Amino acid sequence: MEPDLIEQIRDFNRFYTERLGLLTDRYLGGDRPLGPSRLLWEIGDRRDVSELRDRLGLDSGYLSRLLRGLEEQDLIRVLAHPRDGRARIAELTEAGRRERDTLDQRSRAGVRALLGGLSPEQQHELAAAQGRVRRLLRLASVTITPVAAGDPEAWRCLQRYAAELATRFPEGYDDAALTRPEELTGSLLLARERGEPVGCGAWIRLDTRTAEIRHLWVDGTARGLGLGRRLLHHLEADAAAHGAGTLRLGTHRCLGEAIALYRGAGYHEIDAYSDSPYNQICFEKHQPVAEPG
């Protein structure tokens, strides 16, 4: 990896830190310290206290004190939870909503002032470039790891995969088609973003030299990052390391993005090789294999 590139990224980080100090903090902060502002913002209209603690990653003591502070200023109300006597719910009062809105307004005004110095085309260019930075950084932060066949997180991914297919296929989808742990003669990969599962993929052995890619799936919030391709590459590399020089897969005609992904990755269409009703269109690809020796 080129050192220059690392230096450029660091430089950008420094640059952006400096700029952010002038944007986020100042405009969001207003007269009140940052903590309460963020909290006010995060409460939205009403929200479970436990959820707030998770989202903001705060110590329960600290959060409790922040809440009390806001309550004293009549910006929020804290109510009992209807179904759990221990839990509580924070809710913005009318004044709280006004306060949140003014904070919001101030923040927007700051950004508007900044954008004012740019032409409309440049504004769009900025937004586009930021979008690209963001997608790439998100992609970079996703980790892909092999997991055991019965891994509960992976299983949950597979079920979300199945649920999605059920809504997208006109004929629906029967989970019985999911690969059961004992069928998994290859590997199961799980993609996580900041710890949260956001995608999966598996391959199984068809014969000693052939692997079948299955259940490649990316969560809706993580689409557009290029994660599908990254997962696919991982699966291919893993299969190659296990001696599979031929990769096959089948998919449904209505999954346009998936088909485009496979074609883009060098797969070419072949005749059906399996009798799964969902494999309406099948692909194959050959790859070099690390020969033992």
Next chain:
Amino acid sequence: MEPDLIEQIRDFNRFYTERLGLLTDRYLGGDRPLGPSRLLWEIGDRRDVSELRDRLGLDSGYLSRLLRGLEEQDLIRVLAHPRDGRARIAELTEAGRRERDTLDQRSRAGVRALLGGLSPEQQHELAAAQGRVRRLLRLASVTITPVAAGDPEAWRCLQRYAAELATRFPEGYDDAALTRPEELTGSLLLARERGEPVGCGAWIRLDTRTAEIRHLWVDGTARGLGLGRRLLHHLEADAAAHGAGTLRLGTHRCLGEAIALYRGAGYHEIDAYSDSPYNQICFEKHQPVAEPG
């Protein structure tokens, strides 16, 4: 301005703040708090204490305490200034240099790990997109204001402009060609980035309907932002507001970027209209004028 765009920018700011927390702080901070780390970094090898105070914008008391802290850990030495008995100089010890290098190393490692999740092309794409964001944000933060003819900051810009031309023109440049305050029948614009002058430009009246653009200059550190074009637009708009429907300007053949800028802005080449030896190539452009009425 589209609200969506503002929302996108804010979103990116939030996103990046969150990411930065995981990058800059953690990796730079190490076990020691941020202040000392930044200081260690900023000292470089040795540096005047007063300079540190300016650069980091710290209270003298706070800085003094930070320095003492580092001194106690034998990371720095504070020496008397050779020429000013009041001033002092901070210098990294051998251990301090090592410490700074490990901080640096850790920061680089963090970025490297992040980039590891991306393909080389994506890494370059990231750097390029960050570069674009950065240039646009810098451009956005530049303010352009008209200043009085004799403005000292503007004058300093003009002199830097003259100094630069003197090195770039094979025949040198005589400052006598600079527009003197009493010649300035139009306007003088000064561009500032974070308060610092980074560019200038002027126009003078040739006749009631014709303005001449002069001394369009952008500091080396602010080039590539598109500031030249922005200054030119400002000058044109200002001249238009004063009834000038025809714009003229002359430049030197060796100023390729300037020539490209003018052509890109709609100027077409004309015969020489002035006898300035530096106007080797002349341009003209017509623009609509706000008619009184």
Next chain:
DNA sequence: GCGATTACCTGACCGGGGTCAGATAATGTC
């Protein structure tokens, strides 16, 4: 040489952000 200024140090103080150790009450688990 005298007063003003400058560069730095010292000590006192402050607030924000954050952790920790219980306390309390409601809820699950067996």
Next chain:
DNA sequence: GACATTATCTGACCCCGGTCAGGTAATCGC
């Protein structure tokens, strides 16, 4: 019903970053 767990609150405490007032010594300007 006993016991562990969970959700929140409370009070004590800590550190970092930062400000302020005052002190000391050197230097500048006249």
